Amino acid sequence: MAPANVGRKCRHGAILKVLATNICGSDQHMVRGRTTAPEGLVLGHEITGEVVERGPDVEFVQVGDIVSVPFNIACGRCRNCKERQTGICLNVNPGRPGGAYGYVDMGGWVGGQAEYVMVPYADFNVLPFPDRDQAREKLLDLTMLSDIFPTGYHGVVSSGAGVGSSVYIAGAGPVGLAAAAAAQLLGAGSVIVGDLNTDRLAQARSFGCETVDLTQGTLEDQIAEILGVPEVDAAVDAVGFEARAHTREGEEAPATVLNSLMTVTRAGGALGIPGLYVTEDPGSSDDEARVGTLKVRLGLGWAKSHRFTTGQCPVMKYHRGLMQAILHDRVQIAKAVNATVLSLEDAPRGYAEFDKGASHKYVLDPHGALEGVKPL
Incomplete structure (x- = not known):
């Protein structure tokens, strides 16, 4: 816990009964020991729940509301929040801009892979769903709204893709598949997904x-075999710092994805980079990568006038619109990412299978709220 956050009063907070909380690839980095996350950290930044108690300063969120919780913790008061950059709130993390639940160096806020969770600044942070039964x-x-659907969507929007575009992801x-679904939602003409894992590629198809x-x-x-030319209009990095070389052996090569995207993105195009890159990677075999230094061909990107967008997705910028797309059956995001429900007690199995490359988005169900619920 960030020392300045210890004992911090949250009269503006609400307590949620967790109805769904997902395992994320970002969690997996910590479980693998590829970050400086301390032992005992409660994980889980993808949270959907029911409000069961609210602090005395909460005015608009009501007990009984079912809500989505953006993984970004944001105060709603600072300059960045007012400019819709909720991923880099200036007030929730004494260490650096940006906070998140259950995540290393993100302020020490307790995560949501649990039965209950506290959400600060509840009036600002949560997205209430308009109809409880629906x-x-x-x-x-709807549980995909807390992170991967907005994150994938942000990657595609940042890449400049739109109607008729060719997009390489x-x-x-799960984030790559969510980005692919987002590209389709935005009207892309051709959505191409690349990976080393044949099961995951089958899921994309x-x-x-x-x-x-x-x-x-x-x-x-x-x-070129797909499009007739060896380039795309827009590209999205949904891999991040644990990237592997494009070979059967697949040895770690953390700059592989960034360099390959610059190679295949047309001159004047853009790269959306929602994939996670870290300032410290103690598990890397590369001395420079351990401190977040990668051998990126920036000269290539400069020569092609590429634009780059990095950093946490500002979930709140997109989640209401994406909620409406789900509620009005415009997108089938749970099917796209192969959502698979596990009990909270089965979380270790989910982590183990995900680590081996299983093509599933594991959703934890602490209270049985997902019994009988199927993808759209």
């Missing part, structure tokens, strides 16, 4: 994506 019915899809994990198996030849050649 929220319960669509809970498996590096990584067919299940909802209409083209795929590239990065063990089967160069990325440029495989894109």
